[in-house]
Amino acid sequence: MTPTQPHEELARIRGLMDRSTRFLSLSGLSGVIAGVLGLGGAAVARWYMDQHAVLRSAPLTYDASLLAEAYWSHVMVLAGIACTVLVLAVAGALWFTLRRSRRLGQSLWDASARRMAINLALPLAAGGVFCLALIWHGLPGLVAPATLLFYGLALLNASKYTLDEIRWLGLSEVVLGLIASFWIGAGLLFWALGFGVLHIFYGALMYLRHERSGTASHEE
Amino acid sequence: MIEKLNKLFESRVRLGIMAVLAVNEWVDHAQLKELLGVTDGNLASHLAALEEAKYVQVRKRFVGKRPNTSYKSTAAGNKAFRAHLDAIEGLLPKP
Numbered sequence: 403m404t405p406t407q408p409h410e411e412l413a414r415i416r417g418l419m420d421r422s423t424r425f426l427s428l429s430g431l432s433g434v435i436a437g438v439l440g441l442g443g444a445a446v447a448r449w450y451m452d453q454h455a456v457l458r459s460a461p462l463t464y465d466a467s468l469l470a471e472a473y474w475s476h477v478m479v480l481a482g483i484a485c486t487v488l489v490l491a492v493a494g495a496l497w498f499t500l501r502r503s504r505r506l507g508q509s510l511w512d513a514s515a516r517r518m519a520i521n522l523a524l525p526l527a528a529g530g531v532f533c534l535a536l537i538w539h540g541l542p543g544l545v546a547p548a549t550l551l552f553y554g555l556a557l558l559n560a561s562k563y564t565l566d567e568i569r570w571l572g573l574s575e576v577v578l579g580l581i582a583s584f585w586i587g588a589g590l591l592f593w594a595l596g597f598g599v600l601h602i603f604y605g606a607l608m609y610l611r612h613e614r615s616g617t618a619s620h621e622e
Numbered sequence: 623m624i625e626k627l628n629k630l631f632e633s634r635v636r637l638g639i640m641a642v643l644a645v646n647e648w649v650d651h652a653q654l655k656e657l658l659g660v661t662d663g664n665l666a667s668h669l670a671a672l673e674e675a676k677y678v679q680v681r682k683r684f685v686g687k688r689p690n691t692s693y694k695s696t697a698a699g700n701k702a703f704r705a706h707l708d709a710i711e712g713l714l715p716k717p
Binding site: 408409411412414415418419421422423509512513 | 634637638641642644645646649653656657658707710711713714
């Protein structure tokens with residue numbers, strides 16, 4: 403074919419290159435639901451910490467010795483809240499993304515999805531183990547900054563294989579994590595900002611840009 | 623400018639194959655079929671033409687018990703694809 407419409411031909415080629423490398427069915431609503439759950443989890447954690455005076459006087463700071471033998475039980479409760487939020491958020495994200503990929507007529511678990519998932523998972527796994535080490539050494543105050551930093555870096559890494567907004571979300575999480583590491587003790591606040599507010603903001607942005615209009619550049 | 627367009631890429635399917643292979647390492651037959659939305663036979667004949675031009679290399683192996691054929695663009699293939707893109711861009715009206 404002699405490209406009589408070179409514009410269209412270039413757009414088609416670009417679309418193919420994008421679709422074959424990037425996972426574009428990621429739904430912005432995934433971020434919104436994750437953010438709402440994150441804020442909910444932070445509220446429950448706040449309530450739990452208010453119930454225990456010892457946590458208020460030493461709000462999970464460096465000085466774990468203040469918490470003494472209660473340390474592990476508090477850690478377990480807070481970790482339990484975090485894990486519940488994580489599981490629900492991942493389930494919600496999968497559900498919205500599955501719905502969107504069906505609508506686009508693309509398979510959810512194709513090569514680009516696998517590539518994005520593995521690039522997200524590797525830094526996250528390293529961060530997870532590192533956070534366990536922090537808790538083990540009695541440094542829970544550094545967990546919030548560390549989770550934000552590793553999560554941000556994981557997103558940054560995975561952003562090459564999905565929507566561009568993920569790159570900005572990742573960068574924002576990294577910046578927040580860096581600020582949080584100089585503000586030990588306000589970990590829960592930064593968690594709520596990072597996993598709640600940022601998710602809702604970028605999720606809504608992605609939804610408005612790529613899904614609501616139906617004229618998304620990546621869709622055909 | 624027109625004469626710089628690669629004859630082999632006159633087919634939308636062949637150009638599509640090269641586009642996918644330009645940004646991926648090995649891509650198997652099923653993935654190409656899904657991305658391009660063509661039939662097995664159609665895809666196979668276009669791939670054969672590209673292979674003959676030494677623009678793609680083929681790898682056949684077994685994944686479990688099922689045969690799996692993957693394709694990768696060669697250096698020559700990538701070069702030809704980029705040159706073709708430049709030629710298409712040359713057809714665009716100058717701003």
